Amino acid sequence: MVWSLQAPSDLSDHQFVQWSKLLEERTGIQLSSQQKTLLQSQVARRMRELGCSDYNQYFEQVTDGLPGLMEWSVLVDRLTVKETSFFRHRPSLEYVRRYLQNRINNRKLDKSFDIWSVGCASGEEPYSLAMVANDCFELAALDPYYGITGTDISQSALEQARTADYAKRKLEPLYPDEISRYFKRTDDERFVVAEKLRDRVCFSQGNVTRINSMPLVKMDVIFCQNLLVYFRRWLRRDILNAFADRLKPGGVLIIGLGEAADWEHPSLRRAMGTEVQAYIRDERQEQ
Ligand SMILES: C[S@@+](CC[C@H](N)C(=O)[O-])C[C@H]1O[C@@H](n2cnc3c(N)ncnc32)[C@H](O)[C@@H]1O
The missing domain is CATH 1.10.155.10 (Chemotaxis receptor methyltransferase CheR, N-terminal domain)
Incomplete structure (x- = not known):
């Protein structure tokens, strides 16, 4: 050549x-x-x-x-567009907090609590989910197995995510309390995610359009925001149907507001409210 x-x-x-x-x-x-x-x-x-x-x-x-x-x-x-931030859509993260608190209060926790951040970019989303889960378990004085899996198509985004190392300006959406509890400041004014969160989060390359070749366990929470918008309607629908199959009974799928306005699934019901687009899997549903 x-x-x-x-x-x-x-x-x-x-x-x-x-x-x-x-x-x-x-x-x-x-x-x-x-x-x-x-x-x-x-x-x-x-x-x-x-x-x-x-x-x-x-x-x-x-x-x-x-x-x-x-x-x-x-x-x-x-x-690929890799724009992201910590707590990018806080109402969706707060929804996860209420959902998990509810499961804890009603003693509906399984052996493990598994969260999947799909199209996780440089890690801000899965680490935000880890902060929420850690808050809930600490408050309830519980120490169960829980984990967050972040997947993305971009290797460079995943490399950045695995370092868990962020510039100060990336922390702007966080409350001071979240920064002090979940980050360690380095000598060169950067911020590294605390080990107790890093231990809970793993990253893996995955193409969501080949979802059936992803070896993932069933999930309690599937969080997929600002990714489906890039896809055609039929592809969004197929991916959402595949997400539905990957949810545990009673699990929840959260997507970005308006990312699939007319999608419905026989085993899922849309959660009430206009601030968050969430779907809950039927508890009794055999899978
Ligand atoms: C705009 S970012 C959204 C990041 C994060 N979810 C958020 O809402 O802040 C979209 C991410 O999706 C990833 N992506 C694009 N196509 C993908 C695919 N087919 N499978 C998995 N990830 C993909 C990109 O690499 C990028 O990191």
């Missing part, structure tokens, strides 16, 4: 369709034609790093067997 030092030119409409189809097939992410510049700039940036100036040649490389998949995992990191 001949690489050159010439800068890549503009993506043609045909090439845009080819690249966006590949992205959608492999991640579910659907791009609109307005996002052509975004796609072009990210693909071109990666091509410049490789010294390649021909989109077709690079396309062949990315779609060429196992080496192609390795290059794809670099490119996909550039094409």
Whole structure:
């Protein structure tokens, strides 16, 4: 393959369709034609790093067997939106708190309490869920097994998540009490998540559009926000149906507000309230 030092030119409409189809097939992410510049700039940036100036040649490389998949995992990191924050949608996190307190008060805890953060980006969401769970168990003076699994398609996001190390500005959405209890300040003014939370959270790469190949146990809480919005309606529905199958009886699924307005499932009922979009699995349902 001949690489050159010439800068890549503009993506043609045909090439845009080819690249966006590949992205959608492999991640579910659907791009609109307005996002052509975004796609072009990210693909071109990666091509410049490789010294390649021909989109077709690079396309062949990315779609060429196992080496192609390795290059794809670099490119996909550039094409996904990884914006996130601690307690990004506090009402949803507070819903989890009430749900868990209720389970504790009604003595409805199983052997373990399992939470899944789907599309967890750089970890702020699963660590926020861990803070909520730890608060509830500490308040009830209980020490059961509980764990949070964060999955994402992006390796670089997961690497960041595993370090559990954040800049000071990332802590802005947190209350002072949450910071003092759950973070350790480092000498260089960064903040590391406390070990007692880190021990509860594990991360693993997973593509939610291949959900059936993910080896996960049944969950008490499935939390998936700001991910389904990138997918077509039929794909959102299929993924939500698969989430429903992964819930324990009485488990809860929480998605972003308005991310699947008209979705329903025979084993789930929508929780009351307009601030949170949550669905509870029937307790008696045999699975
Ligand atoms: C906008 S962030 C949302 C992060 C977090 N859930 C929140 O609400 O703050 C979307 C995340 O979904 C991930 N993602 C995109 N497509 C995915 C897929 N097919 N499977 C799993 N994760 C995916 C991206 O890498 C990114 O980290």
